[in-house]
Amino acid sequence: MKTRLATAAGAAVLTAATVLGAPAAGAQTAAYPTTPITGVSYGASYVSGTLTWYNRSVGVDGALRAVGCRRAWVGTYDASGSLLGARSTSTKCDVTYSLDDFPSVPADVPGGAAYVVVCLDDASASPLDCEPFYRP
Template identity: 35%
Template sequence: MVKLKDTTKVKSRTRKVGMAVTAAASVAGMVFAATPAAAAGSADFSVVYTASYYQGTATWSNRSVSVDGSFKASNCRRVYVRAFAGSTTLDFQSSSTWCNRSGPANFTLDANVVGGSDNIWVYMTTENPNTVLKAQTCYRAGYCVDGRV
């Protein structure tokens, strides 16, 4: 008579090890999936010159910056946004010249470099783009400072 080996313990152990490996891989996958290449951030800006203003929020993503704001032009004004990685310009956009009107002025800046943009410059001019009236530099870390830094 041939005695058969009891394989239920071996199968049970194999199943437990397989389930543990699968669970560990699943948790590791969730950790890696939740970690973006560059952390997102946001900062509230406020560029005010007399009765004119451009106020809103800049939101950083991995390879872009969304700038959503309200623009009020007293006399003729224009707003500009410029994305940087350090001191290197990545993208630049502006509104048209607005005269005595208000409304939303939203931009999406490309920041297609490793790590994306770390700061933006938001500023207002007269209809002459060389006449900067007021500016703020905003950082991905979540704050803005007056002027161009």
């Protein structure tokens, strides 16, 4: 009797472990949403690329095209318009500068940033053009 009970209990534990340890059918990791950076320009200078919306930060990839001396600035905001974090490049002159190594911009609140503002600044960090981009 004890042998049958132990065998039945052992089989139930193995079945449960197999079912619980198996990955869900069709389960995949969802990609983070992205938004193209467009329309941020002043004369022949521009900022272009892609924003990647993470849970508590926003990634920036792309380029700063500086004709004369320019800077790129990116700020994250919550839904009420409070600034969560900001990053900028140093001043770049007469060059196309890659933003692919631009550090992620903090947005350390539940759900992350509601929107981002991308600015093209002059050499003194005064905005020449700024555009908002909303989380998809």
